[in-house]
Amino acid sequence: MEIRVTGEGGLLLAGDDDFTSFAVAVEANARCRAADALRPIARLDGESNAWIDPEQLRGLAPRAGHPEWEKGFSAMVAYAERKGWVDANGAIRAHIVEREPVVAQMPPVAVDDFKQAMRNLAGGVAIVATGADSGRRGMTVTAVTSVSAEPPCLLVCVNRSAEAHDVIVANGRFSVNLLDVDHKELALRFAGQDGTKGASRFDEGRWGTGALDLPVLEDALCAIECELMASHVVGSHSMFVGSIVGVDSRAGEPLVNFQGRLQTLEAA
Structure with missing residues (x-):
């Protein structure tokens, strides 16, 4: 599961049904926008980590609320807690990594x-x-x-x-x-x-x-x-x-x- 910061400064959740990994992926052309894009859902910890509000994460997930998704998400959070990757407020730690930008099929209109x-x-x-x-x-x-x-x-x-x-x-x-x-x-x-x-x-x-x-x-x-x-x-x-x-x-x-x-x- 990756929270992707796009070149336009938007947030997308990729692989929302993959609960085996969790990261924040910043597209190479979005470095200057990453902090502003993440502020509503995360607390940044230097340049390498972000602490993600789980409720805000649910807001990015199209299948949030579905029993199977919630079961997998709960298991992921429980694993993170055992590893010490969940803070006192329930925020989940995610590594910040860089990704190549996704090439759009057609450019947006002016x-x-x-x-x-x-x-x-x-x-x-x-x-x-x-x-x-x-x-x-x-x-x-x-x-x-x-x-x-x-x-x-x-x-x-x-x-x-x-x-x-x-x-x-x-x-x-x-x-x-x-x-x-x-x-x-x-x-x-x-x-x-x-x-x-x-x-x-x-x-x-x-x-x-x-x-x-x-x-x-x-x-x-x-x-x-x-x-x-x-x-x-x-x-x-x-x-x-x-x-x-x-x-x-x-x-x-x-x-x-x-x-x-x-x-x-x-x-x-």
Whole structure:
């Protein structure tokens, strides 16, 4: 089993059903990106070793949760414990090795072409929030989607450079607040358009505190409280999967992002 740091700064899990070895493989063209790519899931120990959070590792494994995979994974962790390769917090030690980059069959499209294509994908606008008091952080997102009804969970994509990103990882919980058309100015504020940062963004809007001690927007179309159950790093973003533990919905008209503009569903 290898956690591979790709040349684009993403993370992939190769050989996820091979429990006889465990390593972090950094592609030769990704050395300068390796530390940033690994930060959400690992603690680096010099240049030779990384201590991997097992729950974050599960977030990279497509078959995590399947009985056979879990059996093999548990056996691997037990072996590592006997060898002294598991620390007091349960993190698993992995050697860092270098690999030749995987050659893609075709190069990806240009970034500008990608962005132009995604402008045609209409999406509901939400504010993702976490933390308490002066530690509150939040950001406007459109990359939110349902994942499963059993158990109820959703996925949200957060840029790893966003100030809310590391706070979500540290807290292990977040809220997703689906916005009404009347929240356009609030959406722009949490997108950084007015220059505010940190907890000061919450000075505007009807913000309350949910059951998980999270910021929730009291007049949102729906305020959803989540516990972080998995994360997966892809390029510049982390995909956070949240187990939904609370919802509070009301009637209204959604705010929609389409062609680079925040507008009503009818206009979009």
